[in-house]
Amino acid sequence: EPEVTQTPSHQVTQMGQEVILRCVPISNHLYFYWYRQILGQKVEFLVSFYNNEISEKSEIFDDQFSVERPDGSNFTLKIRSTKLEDSAMYFCASSRQGVDGYTFGSGTRLTVV
């Protein structure tokens, strides 16, 4: 069964550094998403991406964050100048159409120290 692949599975970074989280969505999917889950809290929507541009974003997704689909297969989330409170599990997801169910990646656990 097709999978959404996320790398790395765990990343530790120094506060103030930039990180790039990578995702390879399912190849025939058209909609891509990033979510985050701070430990012990609910999953939060960050951003959705369609047709090479952001289609929706949450209040969390400020200028510190950016997304890119650099080569037609990868979908990346860049977090600039990381803060301690950015520590969370980040999930990528994709869907063929916006009305379909989503397929989630297994997540990247980001720890900012």
Next chain:
Amino acid sequence: KNEVEQSPQNLTAQEGEFITINCSYSVGISALHWLQQHPGGGIVSLFMLSSGKKKHGRLIATINIQEKHSSLHITASHPRDSAVYICAGNSGGYQKVTFGIGTKLQVIP
């Protein structure tokens, strides 16, 4: 502001029991997801529905649009069903998702 509320937050059941998890949502949410999050953190999409009822194996999801309420039922529960079940609502043209807090289910042998 779109909201999704789940109940109960914690549920313990004996193996074989019929389980119901409830979800209420606010105006502006047009479709509901039911998701399963395993202890390791991975999330699996179980259902997405905007009307009626869907069934997959021992899992059944229903939605009542007028009452803005959805339920997830598990028949003949098994310890491997132990997980966090999350209700999430789509808004904004199916792009933006609001998540519930989740229901932690433990099925005891």
